[in-house]
Amino acid sequence: MNRTAVITGLGATTPIGGDVPTLWRNALAGTPGARPLEQDWVAEYELPVTFAAQLSSPVADSLTKVEMKRMDPTTQYGVVAAREAWADAGLTGEGTVDPDRFAVAFGTGIGGVWTLLDGWDTLRNKGPRRVLPMTVPMLMPNGPAAAISLDLGARAGARTPVSACASGTEAMDLALQLIRSGQADVVVCGGTEAAIHPLPIAAFAAMQALSRRNDEPERASRPYDSDRDGFVLGEGAGALVIESEEHARARGARVYAELAGSGVTSDSYHITAPEAEGLGAARALRAALESAGASPEDVSHVNAHATSTPVGDRPEYLAMKSVFAGHLDSVPVSATKSQTGHLLGASGAIESVLSVLAVYHGQAPVTINLENQDPEIPMDVVTGTPRQLPEGQRVAVNNSFGFGGHNAVSVFRSV
Amino acid sequence: MADKEAILAGLAEIVNEETGLETEEVQLEKSFTDDLDIDSISMMTIVVNAEEKFDVKIPDEEVKNLKTVNDAVEFIAAAQA
Numbered sequence: 305m306n307r308t309a310v311i312t313g314l315g316a317t318t319p320i321g322g323d324v325p326t327l328w329r330n331a332l333a334g335t336p337g338a339r340p341l342e343q344d345w346v347a348e349y350e351l352p353v354t355f356a357a358q359l360s361s362p363v364a365d366s367l368t369k370v371e372m373k374r375m376d377p378t379t380q381y382g383v384v385a386a387r388e389a390w391a392d393a394g395l396t397g398e399g400t401v402d403p404d405r406f407a408v409a410f411g412t413g414i415g416g417v418w419t420l421l422d423g424w425d426t427l428r429n430k431g432p433r434r435v436l437p438m439t440v441p442m443l444m445p446n447g448p449a450a451a452i453s454l455d456l457g458a459r460a461g462a463r464t465p466v467s468a469c470a471s472g473t474e475a476m477d478l479a480l481q482l483i484r485s486g487q488a489d490v491v492v493c494g495g496t497e498a499a500i501h502p503l504p505i506a507a508f509a510a511m512q513a514l515s516r517r518n519d520e521p522e523r524a525s526r527p528y529d530s531d532r533d534g535f536v537l538g539e540g541a542g543a544l545v546i547e548s549e550e551h552a553r554a555r556g557a558r559v560y561a562e563l564a565g566s567g568v569t570s571d572s573y574h575i576t577a578p579e580a581e582g583l584g585a586a587r588a589l590r591a592a593l594e595s596a597g598a599s600p601e602d603v604s605h606v607n608a609h610a611t612s613t614p615v616g617d618r619p620e621y622l623a624m625k626s627v628f629a630g631h632l633d634s635v636p637v638s639a640t641k642s643q644t645g646h647l648l649g650a651s652g653a654i655e656s657v658l659s660v661l662a663v664y665h666g667q668a669p670v671t672i673n674l675e676n677q678d679p680e681i682p683m684d685v686v687t688g689t690p691r692q693l694p695e696g697q698r699v700a701v702n703n704s705f706g707f708g709g710h711n712a713v714s715v716f717r718s719v
Numbered sequence: 720m721a722d723k724e725a726i727l728a729g730l731a732e733i734v735n736e737e738t739g740l741e742t743e744e745v746q747l748e749k750s751f752t753d754d755l756d757i758d759s760i761s762m763m764t765i766v767v768n769a770e771e772k773f774d775v776k777i778p779d780e781e782v783k784n785l786k787t788v789n790d791a792v793e794f795i796a797a798a799q800a
Binding site for chain 2: 368369370373433434436437438441
């Protein structure tokens, strides 16, 4: 069995929009999501980085008090995005999906870091009796996938790909496998992250990964710019409803795009640094195109991983150059982390949502803060105004890479 | 030291915080598991919050004997006396 997988629902909560319509509108306009952090702990711990890309709309508006209390923010964000995607797919009615044919594939990079560290504080300050009995289910990285399966009624497995910043895109890969192999008819997939906490900030800063442009947060995330100095930590979640084409057509669902292909590789090179020539990324890109039955020349848009770190952005360019060769000059590339910041395990999911909308609407979102393009990265980067993509069949590629040498690439095709 | 009515009211608030159940539903004869649908993890949270609120100790081995709301009210009242 090798069935076609299509995307029928989208959901997101992000630093530049609390739902998909707002995210898309802001992504086309070019909206910096980074803001100064106003929490007391920034000064208390003298953090070297004092800004981040926090959610633009509080999730408390769409969850009950009890849901908020029983879920780590990682799970809260995932559930909010998944519910939006589910409603967007028109699946909220009773009996529209067979629970035994419905799976969840929802990744995260870190998991419930707030719950873990709040629990540690409680233990030290108040003793073991006061440690919340819900601590374990709230901190476990499979918490979001499990909560979504409970919430939406999925009984064909609730899985959690964990591969740092490639997690969201590995969830797309898993969803595609589940649909193609016939193990599920419907998969809610995506990624979520809620790690704007002093410890991850201090840790990412310690490894020199974060931008320190503290006086100008909105200009800090600047992929491909000569003056880029690190990524901006973001938070949020993205969710997509993937269905077999047969299942979607039978119920007359609106289809945004085909999830046409996917490729996953590992560098086996260094625990954090990407392989300098982008060889692992290139292998993932080739594998994804092959899986999609597409040639490099078919690709009309790339949503790049492009985190704005000095060492990360160029290997991705070299990977694309080696696969697309001369065609790269005709591929508009968007680096949307310039707007959203880097949502770690959610970034692949948010960028999948943006890639799907790009092929659906025929427009590529903008890259902001690109003032002096790095001469070592000569590509056609979409800046200023959204780029109109060509009529006819459009193919978008989304790249995601993670610490550990994880490379994951998804391919979306217009229908 | 609170009287039993005040203990019931305080307990109802704790249950409401944890489960979202309306405070009026938390009545003396109600069973935590059968009537109020409170699972063991929520029950432990309620117990720990009650210990703090009423300044009593409720040993873990005692929790299984607290089947109804009245059992809990009586235990807390006796522990306070």
